[in-house]
Amino acid sequence: MAFRGIYRFSNMAVGLRVFGNAAKMRRFSISSALHEPRLFRFPMRWSQTFIPTMKEVPAEAEVPSHQLMLRAGMIRQLMAGAYTWLPLGYRAVRKVSEIVRQEMDRAGAVELFMPALQPIEIFERTGRRDAFGNVLFNFEARRGDRKLHFALGPTHEEVITDLMARHISSYRQMPITLYQIQTKFRNEERPRFGVLRTSEFLMKDAYSFGTSLEQLNTAYDAMYNAYCRIFERCGLKYLPVEAESGPIGGDASHEFMVPASNGEDFVIHCPACSYAANQERAETGRKSILPTPVTNAPAPALVPTPDAGSIEQVSKLLKSSPQAFIKTLIYKADGKPVAVLLRGDHTANEGKIRRAAKATSVELADEATILQVTTAPVGFAGPIGILCPCLIDHDVANISSAIVGANAKDAHLTGVIPGTHFPVTETFDLRNAEAEDPCPRCSDTLRMVHGIEVGHVFKLGTKYSVSMDARYVDAQEVSHPIIMGCYGIGVTRVVASIVETCHDENGIIWPLSVAPCSVMLIPLNVTDPEVMKVSERIYQELTDAGVDVLMDDRDQRPGFKFKDADLIGIPLRITIGGKGLAEGIAEVKWRGSAETMKPAIADTTAFVREQLAGRS
C-alpha cells in the first residue's frame, strides 16, 4: 500500500493548510515516488482494490485489445474517444511511462512538463491551425471583459519552440533534447479500437535543438536507438519503417510499427534485406520498360459509358477487370495541371507524384481544371488528346490493350495500346507499393503487413524555428535558425499494442516488464485458516522484497479465480490450496506456460524471486 502511505504522510505533513498547498504537496510526493524504486510497487488485495472484470464481451468492442482491456477491468469508456484508466490499466501505463522515462534519460534527454492548454495564436504563427483543421480542439473563454482563444495541445512543437526561442541565443547552449510525457488532445473524426485511437491520449514527445545537421543526426540516432530499447523492453515486436513526414514537415523520419492484424497502417517490408517503409513512403523496385509502338494497330474503339465515371462502374458495364484500365488523374503540380496515368487497380501516391513532377506541392485538380484539360466532366479523362503533360506509372506501359477515358462525356476508349496510341517516353513510380512488388533494394519481393504506429521520429529541420523565430548566433556572430527534431511515442497506444499482441483465448499475457504487477497470489480457499496463514506470509515476504503482488483474497470458487487470473494476465501465479498444503508445496506457474512448478512452501518466496530475476 505504498500510495496509501504517501497520502497519509502528506496529509500529516500538510495538516490543515489551505487546499492549494495541500494539492501541491501531494503532487510532489507522488512524482518523487516515481523515482523511488522501493515505493514503485503494487501490493494489493483484490478485495480492497478496484478490478471490475467481466465474463462477457461488451458489444462495442471488436478488436482483442479493446475486448480484453474492458473485460480485465483496465479501462472504461466515458464517451467516444475518451477512456478512464482503472487501477490495473493505469498501472501498466505507469510501467510503460517509467521505461520510456528511463530510456529518455539514458539517451541524454531532459524531462519537463508543458501546458496542454495553449493560446491559439502560436498555431497561427506556424500555420498549423489550418493544417490541423478540425483535429485541433479550440475554444474561447471569457476573462473579465476579454475573450481568449485557446487550443488543447495535439503536440507541443509550438510551445517548446517558443520556449527555446526565448532562452537560446548562442550555439554554446546546444545541442539539447527535451521531453515530456503529457496528455495530448486530437479531435479524432472517428475514434475507434478502444484505447488505440482516442481523442485524448498519453504521449511522450521529445524535441531536439541543435546548430548543425550533424547535431540533428546525432540526436535523431540517439532517439532512434532509445526507441528500439523501449519497445524491446516493453516486450513488443516492432519494425522501424521509413516514413513520409506528413504535415509536420521535414525530410526524414521513421515510424515504429507493431505488426498486428488489426493495425490501421500498412507496412511494406522485404524479408530478405530488411527494407521496411510505410505504404505512403515505400518505393518499389519496378523498372521502366518503354513499349515499342505496334504497327498496323487498329484504332481504339469508342464505347458509350453513360453516367459511368468510376473504374468500378465502367468495369462492371464493360465486363472487364480494373487491371485493364488506365486511370487518368488530373493533378495540379505547383498550380499547373498534369495528368497521372496509373493502372486501374492501383492507388496514386502524392509524394511520388510530387517528386516526379519536380513540384513543391501537388493536389487533385478541381472540376474546372479537369474540364479544361479533358474537355469532359470528371470521370472521363484519358491520355489520348489530353491538353496537359502526362506522368506515366511503370505498370501502365505493360498493359497491352487498355480501357481509358475518351476525354468526352459518357464515353471510353477500348483497345488502347500505350506507346502506340499515346506517347510513352518515360515512366515513373507513382503509386503505392503493394505486396509482391519487387524490392527496391534487393531481388526479393515485398510483403505487406498491418501495423500499429507506436512511435515516430522526425528530422524537422528549421520549419518551426523559422516560423517561431528561434535563432542562435554562431561563433562568428552570424544568426541562424535552430535545427530541430521531434520524437513521439504513444504511451497509451503502446499499452494497447502489448495487449493486442500478447494474449491467448483466456486473456492477456503481460510481459513481465510492463505487467501491472509481477505476481498473482491465489489462496484457493480464504475460509481455510492454514491456507490464509501461508498466503499472508508469502504476500508479506514478497512485498517486503519489493515484488508487486496482487493477492486474490476474494471468497470465490477456485475456477472463478483462475479464470480471472488468466484474464488479467499477471505473469507469475502462485496458488496456495489444500492439496498442495498437504504435500507441503505451493504451485507456481507462468501465465504463458502450461508447466506448474512446485516449490516447498517454505522456499516459495525465494523460488519466486529467482523465477522473476531469471526473466528480467
Place this chain on the structure above:
RNA sequence: CGGGCUAUAGCGCAGCCUGGCUAGCGCGCUUGACUGGGGGUCAAGAGGUCAUGGGUUCAAAUCCCGUUAGCCCGACCA
C-alpha cells in the same frame, strides 16, 4: 464529413414486424443454505423515466417524425 446499424436492469440479449394484463431471459448483484482445484447448486430478493422530445391511438418498448448518444464501413489522420 458521407453511407449503414443500434439504443430495453451493471454486462449480453429477447420482446417491436402484427400496439393490449404486472416488460422478460442468461450472467452479474443481495440474503441464506449447501458446496469448495478451472466462471458450482438450491431457495428467496433487489434492480427498468424501454436513450430523449413530440405525434398517431381508447391504449405505444412496439407505429410515425425530430433530437442525442454509441458502433461499423469509407474519407481523414503528428
